[in-house]
Each structure stands twice: as C-alpha cells, then as structure tokens.
Amino acid sequence: MAIAIIIPDRDVRPFRDKLLTCLPGGTEVWIYPDIPDASAVTMAVLWKHPPGVLAGFPRLRLASSFGAGVEHILNDPDLPAGVLISRIVDEQLTTGMRNYVLMAVLNIHKQLRFYQAARQERRWAKPEPIEQALRIGVLGLGELGTPIAEALAGLGFPVFGYSQSPKTIPGVRCIHAGEMTISEFAGLVNTLVCLLPRTPATEGLLNRELFRHLPSGSFLINAARGAHLVEADLLHALDHGRLCEAWLDVFQTEPLPADHPFWGHPAITITPHVASITNPDNAALIAADNYRRLQEGLPLRFEVDREKGY
Ligand code: OXD
Numbered sequence: 001m002a003i004a005i006i007i008p009d010r011d012v013r014p015f016r017d018k019l020l021t022c023l024p025g026g027t028e029v030w031i032y033p034d035i036p037d038a039s040a041v042t043m044a045v046l047w048k049h050p051p052g053v054l055a056g057f058p059r060l061r062l063a064s065s066f067g068a069g070v071e072h073i074l075n076d077p078d079l080p081a082g083v084l085i086s087r088i089v090d091e092q093l094t095t096g097m098r099n100y101v102l103m104a105v106l107n108i109h110k111q112l113r114f115y116q117a118a119r120q121e122r123r124w125a126k127p128e129p130i131e132q133a134l135r136i137g138v139l140g141l142g143e144l145g146t147p148i149a150e151a152l153a154g155l156g157f158p159v160f161g162y163s164q165s166p167k168t169i170p171g172v173r174c175i176h177a178g179e180m181t182i183s184e185f186a187g188l189v190n191t192l193v194c195l196l197p198r199t200p201a202t203e204g205l206l207n208r209e210l211f212r213h214l215p216s217g218s219f220l221i222n223a224a225r226g227a228h229l230v231e232a233d234l235l236h237a238l239d240h241g242r243l244c245e246a247w248l249d250v251f252q253t254e255p256l257p258a259d260h261p262f263w264g265h266p267a268i269t270i271t272p273h274v275a276s277i278t279n280p281d282n283a284a285l286i287a288a289d290n291y292r293r294l295q296e297g298l299p300l301r302f303e304v305d306r307e308k309g310y
Contacts, residue, residue, distance in 0.1 A: 002028035002040040004057065005289060006049040007066055015280035021286030054078040061292050063088065064287055067278050068093060068144065068227065070304050072199040073268055085304040086290055089143045089281050096276030097223060098148045101193055104221045104247040104269070105152060108191065109134055109164070113245060136160065137189030139182070140196035141167045141174065142223065142310065148195060160188050181269035186213035198225040208233040217244045223275040226251040230241050231262070238267050248279075249275040
C-alpha cells in the first residue's frame with residue numbers, strides 16, 4: 001500500500017515530508033513521476049494531474065484533491081468507477097477565501113477604483129455617492145460560501161445566499177433553487193459573489209442572460225472557477241453598463257494569456273488564482289487521516305458525492 005502525490009506544477013517535497021511524519025513508519029509516499037511500483041498505490045493526492053495517469057494505478061481506492069475543487073478528478077475519463085474522492089476543507093483555506101471576498105467587496109463599497117484613477121491625475125476628488133450601497137448575492141452556500149455570507153452580513157451588508165438545498169445562516173436571507181430561479185435571485189441583488197463548485201450545471205452560469213436580471217451598474221466577484229463565466233458576456237455587460245466592475249481570480253485559461261482583453265479593461269481587477277491557497281501542512285494532516293480511515297474501512301473526511309460533484 002502506498003500513496004502517490006501527483007501535483008506536477010509545484011514542489012511538493014514539504015507536503016510529502018509532513019505526510020510522512022503523520023503516517024505509520026514504513027508507509028511509502030512517492031512523488032510522481034518517480035513511482036517505483038504503481039500496483040502498490042491505493043491513494044493518490046492530485047492537482048492538475050496529467051491526462052491518462054490514473055489508468056496506471058490498478059489498485060487505486062482514493063483520489064484525494066489537493067484543493068477544495070475536485071472537477072479535475074471528476075472530469076478525468078480514466079477515473080475508475082469505484083474510486084472514492086475527497087477534497088480539502090480547511091479553516092485556513094476558508095479564511096483566505098473569506099478575506100479575498102471581503103477585500104473585493106470593501107474595495108467596491110469604498111470605490112477605491114475612483115481614487116486610484118483620480119490619483120493618476122493628482123486630482124482631489126470625491127465620488128458620488130461616497131459609498132456604494134451594496135446588496136450582495138452569494139452564489140453557493142457550501143464550506144466557503146456559508147462563512148463568507150455570514151462575514152459579509154456581519155459587516156452590515158444586506159446579504160442574500162443562493163444554494164441548491166435549503167440553508168439557514170444567521171443574518172443572511174437564504175434562498176434555494178426550489179424557491180426561485182437564479183435569474184430571479186439576481187433581481188434581488190446588485191453584487192454577485194460566485195463561490196460555486198464547478199459542475200456541468202454551473203459551467204457558463206455567469207452569462208449575459210443572468211447579468212440581464214441585475215440592475216444596471218452591478219458588480220461581479222468570481223473566486224470559484226473560470227468555467228463559470230462566459231468571458232465575452234462579461235465584457236459585453238461591462239461595456240453596456242449592466243456591470244460596472246468585476247474582480248476575477250479565476251479564468252477560462254490559466255495563466256491568463258498576455259493578449260487577453262481582460263488585462264486592458266479598466267473595470268476588471270485580476271488576481272492570478274491566489275484567492276486562497278492550500279496549506280501543505282494542513283493538507284497532509286487530512287490526507288494522512290483519510291489514508292488511515294481508508295485502511296480501517298471508516299468513513300472518509302470531506303468525501304465528495306460523485307453525483308452532486310462536490
Ligand atoms: C482549490 C483552488 O480548489 O485552489 O482549492 O482553486
């Protein structure tokens with residue numbers, strides 16, 4: 001029995017070392033592509049793994065995401081049917097994402113973009129109004145969306161949350177898909193915060209039709225997945241005043257190509273998929289615990305429902 005770490009784009013030796021300290025002595029932990037015996041691998045920790053690689057592990061039982069998202073695993077045609085899937089849910093990851101969203105919301109609320117532009121011209125100017133009156137709609141009330149909606153409500157904003165199943169969050173008006181369509185939900189707010197998981201149902205959901213239901217001069221924050229946003233529709237909405245500012249951490253293509261129109265758009269703030277980053281030490285604790293649970297036949301932590309996709 002062995003664990004394979006398959007995360008090609010980063011130095012995972014600190015993660016491997018921490019994992020080894022959490023596992024019983026003698027447990028093998030290998031870093032791809034240096035896998036001495038693929039038939040011994042029962043658990044793989046994955047992030048942006050190369051296509052086809054999972055087909056090489058005949059005894060794989062658990063595919064564990066190194067992040068909160070799991071679409072890279074679920075969309076892999078080589079993922080065998082019986083393999084369990086887990087993901088990272090971690091307070092530090094949640095705090096990072098919460099702070100990113102709060103930063104974006106407060107920047108919008110205080111109109112920082114106005115002052116940055118005025119400063120370029122050395123102009124002492126005050127916008128009208130001084131503060132944006134925001135009504136915030138959080139799309140997705142899962143492990144990230146719930147505490148973020150609560151934190152936004154704690155800052156005094158009117159907050160609405162949209163989810164598939166009914167939720168209750170103090171200070172947040174929670175609406176579920178059985179009560180109202182997402183377009184009707186958009187009609188209640190002027191700031192959309194996307195924290196949805198990527199599934200076939202959510203891809204392309206941030207589109208012209210949805211934006212049409214927002215009042216003119218609305219705002220968008222997407223910290224979930226680039227695939228949620230129809231990028232041409234965002235440009236259209238910004239250029240026609242339906243939206244007046246967007247904060248994007250994720251993109252259809254990452255890294256965002258140098259000739260992409262978003263780079264030059266004054267109303268778009270771009271961050272390079274850094275809203276929240278997995279802490280390797282915390283991820284190692286979860287991975288080691290799940291490896292033990294797998295061996296002992298216990299329920300996994302943060303197991304993913306393949307049907308739901310999260
Ligand atoms: C994640 C991410 O899913 O970093 O954790 O995007």
